[in-house]
Amino acid sequence: MIRTALAAALLLAAPAPALAKDDTPAADPARLKALVEKLVAFGTRHTLSSATDPKRGIGAARNWGAGEFARISKACGGCLTVERISDRFEGPRAPSGVVVENVLAIQKGSDLNRVIIIAGHIDSRVTDPMDYTSDAPGANDDGSGTALVLEAARLLSKDKHRATIVYALLSGEEQGLWGGKLIARHAKDKGWQVVAMLNNDIVGGTHGTDGTIVDNRVRVFSEGIRASEDLAAQLARRGIGGEDDGPSRALAKAAVRAGEANPAIGLEVLAVRRPDRFRRGGDHLPSLELGYPAIRFTVGIEDYDHQHQDLRTENGRKYGDTIDEMDFPYLARVTALNVALARELAAAPPAPANVSIDGAVSSDTKISWTQVDGAAAYRIYWRRADGGDWTHSQLVPADTAAAGRTLKGVIVDDNFFGVSAVSATGEESIVTFGGLPPAQ
Numbered sequence: 001m002i003r004t005a006l007a008a009a010l011l012l013a014a015p016a017p018a019l020a021k022d023d024t025p026a027a028d029p030a031r032l033k034a035l036v037e038k039l040v041a042f043g044t045r046h047t048l049s050s051a052t053d054p055k056r057g058i059g060a061a062r063n064w065g066a067g068e069f070a071r072i073s074k075a076c077g078g079c080l081t082v083e084r085i086s087d088r089f090e091g092p093r094a095p096s097g098v099v100v101e102n103v104l105a106i107q108k109g110s111d112l113n114r115v116i117i118i119a120g121h122i123d124s125r126v127t128d129p130m131d132y133t134s135d136a137p138g139a140n141d142d143g144s145g146t147a148l149v150l151e152a153a154r155l156l157s158k159d160k161h162r163a164t165i166v167y168a169l170l171s172g173e174e175q176g177l178w179g180g181k182l183i184a185r186h187a188k189d190k191g192w193q194v195v196a197m198l199n200n201d202i203v204g205g206t207h208g209t210d211g212t213i214v215d216n217r218v219r220v221f222s223e224g225i226r227a228s229e230d231l232a233a234q235l236a237r238r239g240i241g242g243e244d245d246g247p248s249r250a251l252a253k254a255a256v257r258a259g260e261a262n263p264a265i266g267l268e269v270l271a272v273r274r275p276d277r278f279r280r281g282g283d284h285l286p287s288l289e290l291g292y293p294a295i296r297f298t299v300g301i302e303d304y305d306h307q308h309q310d311l312r313t314e315n316g317r318k319y320g321d322t323i324d325e326m327d328f329p330y331l332a333r334v335t336a337l338n339v340a341l342a343r344e345l346a347a348a349p350p351a352p353a354n355v356s357i358d359g360a361v362s363s364d365t366k367i368s369w370t371q372v373d374g375a376a377a378y379r380i381y382w383r384r385a386d387g388g389d390w391t392h393s394q395l396v397p398a399d400t401a402a403a404g405r406t407l408k409g410v411i412v413d414d415n416f417f418g419v420s421a422v423s424a425t426g427e428e429s430i431v432t433f434g435g436l437p438p439a440q
């Protein structure tokens with residue numbers, strides 16, 4: 001049945017990609033609110049706060065997170081393995097050093113080693129990044145991301161997936177992106193093939209500082225020029241104009257596609273072509289340094305009075321990252337988008353390792369790529385070389401990989417090309433950009 005549908009689809013050179021998605025995952029605003037309330041109740045979750053106090057501080061919060069994962073695992077017959085990874089970090093924001101611990105829940109897939117990471121940071125802060133005693137509710141930053149990770153685990157653990165999914169509650173973000181470093185290093189040590197690192201940091205608000213409301217849009221930040229590439233790789237990329245098409249950018253475009261394919265979620269994805277917000281950072285950056293496709297989800301508009309602020313009222317104006325400033329139906333939508341994207345990528349085959357293009361001094365372009373195990377089809381993409389988004393695509397059968405495909409009348413100089421791998425049920429990998437030398 002499904003194969004027939006795919007065969008029928010292959011006959012059509014579809015102008016735009018469409019993901020065969022049926023249901024919108026039901027992320028629950030009330031549940032998300034209860035999770036953030038619980039996180040706020042730990043008083044502060046500053047990385048330098050108590051690791052041992054049973055009620056207040058980062059340690060109590062992490063233990064609670066591990067307990068939530070265990071509860072979710074019980075409901076899926078033990079499908080999650082809860083792990084804690086830790087290391088000691090030292091820096092200007094922890095001069096005497098601190099043990100940073102991440103709490104992970106691992107849902108093993110049939111392709112054990114292909115990993116999708118869904119992350120948020122559990123630590124919080126106030127105005128002074130060294131103040132580890134004052135109340136730091138961190139409701140939106142990043143109670144929202146933490147709650148999203150737990151809710152995504154609850155929803156995605158209802159099904160088995162092809163890729164392994166790692167749900168990650170990170171610490172030490174506000175002190176130096178240490179939890180992000182720890183998870184990236186752990187992935188490398190374990191030899192994970194990271195398909196995607198989805199960092200969710202400040203994802204539960206819709207009010208801007210000036211009162212503007214944005215409740216139908218989420219921003220996704222991705223790098224263009226890759227932090228992980230050496231000079232030779234950078235020069236090769238420069239030579240073909242691939243600055244806008246690294247794996248992180250391709251992942252951001254997959255997020256855009258997931259939004260478009262699931263209109264019921266009601267979120268437009270604004271794919272900002274920067275690694276993060278202007279002069280600011282997040283826990284996906286260390287993953288980018290190691291070459292993993294990583295993106296940051298964050299609200300469509302920020303309220304600077306309600307992040308990293310001491311709780312206070314000045315001239316009738318309230319400051320502080322408190323729960324009353326949040327929008328839980330919105331957080332549920334961002335959660336649903338993460339779930340839809342993770343579900344898609346977890347079911348898709350790996351992206352082609354290499355895509356070659358050929359066509360210098362010719363009217364046509366020939367495109368070929370390395371075969372992918374488990375791919376039932378591939379989608380070739382192209383666009384004019386003065387634009388950023390793919391405008392044309394063609395679904396081609398699995399046996400095209402070896403032979404390649406010639407695009408008649410498409411001039412190699414004037415266009416960019418890429419290829420994704422598609423499963424028998426229509427799920428699609430991120431797009432591999434064409435024309436780079438074979439990956440190491």
Ligand SMILES: [Zn+2]
Pocket residue numbers: 121141142173201202
């Ligand atoms: Zn944050």
